[in-house]
Amino acid sequence: MKTRIEIVQGDITKQNVDAIANAANTTLLGGGGVDGAIHRAAGPELLDECRTLHGCRTGEAKLTKGYRLPAKYVLHTPGPVWHGGRNGEAELLKSCYVNCLRLASEHGCKTVAFPSISTGVYHFPLDKASAIAIGAIAEYLEAHPEIELVRMVCFDARTKEYYDEALTDWEKNA
Numbered sequence: 001m002k003t004r005i006e007i008v009q010g011d012i013t014k015q016n017v018d019a020i021a022n023a024a025n026t027t028l029l030g031g032g033g034v035d036g037a038i039h040r041a042a043g044p045e046l047l048d049e050c051r052t053l054h055g056c057r058t059g060e061a062k063l064t065k066g067y068r069l070p071a072k073y074v075l076h077t078p079g080p081v082w083h084g085g086r087n088g089e090a091e092l093l094k095s096c097y098v099n100c101l102r103l104a105s106e107h108g109c110k111t112v113a114f115p116s117i118s119t120g121v122y123h124f125p126l127d128k129a130s131a132i133a134i135g136a137i138a139e140y141l142e143a144h145p146e147i148e149l150v151r152m153v154c155f156d157a158r159t160k161e162y163y164d165e166a167l168t169d170w171e172k173n174a
């Protein structure tokens, strides 16, 4: 499993993979953070296509083309805002990863990159979010050999440490 999950520090807009996930909001009309970076890199046609999607519910995912990005597709998924952990945040965050991977499989993607969904503006604690993300990805990959590689693209070293640890912990308990 370790060979099919990579943790890197970098910029998701530069990843040469079939699909990148976007930590969007429910309007799908862009924003700051990684959402803003992806829209800037993809160019204005991305927003044009997003407008035709009429938003997306938290935990669900919708696919667009990647336009000027190296990635062929963008998987837009609104993560949950952290409100203390008793509002179904964990299940919603897991469904972001699973629904993005399902769309990737449906569209013949073999390689997928994710940012750390919900751990920025949405304040989901990194220790919990990284464990949920790695668990969801590893579980999906076990049942879906068609996805050859999932790369967690962490924007800073602190985030990468949490995902490295989550992957190590998962392998210990697998």
Ligand code: APR
Binding pocket: 010, 011, 012, 013, 023, 024, 025, 030, 031, 032, 033, 034, 035, 036, 037, 038, 079, 115, 116, 117, 118, 119, 120, 121, 122, 123, 153, 154, 155, 156, 159
């Ligand atoms: N590549 C990879 N990761 C990035 C990049 C990038 N270019 N830019 C930011 N990030 C990281 C952040 O450092 C953070 O670790 O993405 C992670 C998610 O942070 P946010 O972008 O704030 O996303 P989130 O917490 O899910 O909040 C979503 O923010 O931008 C708005 O429209 C978006 O309303 C939505 C909300």
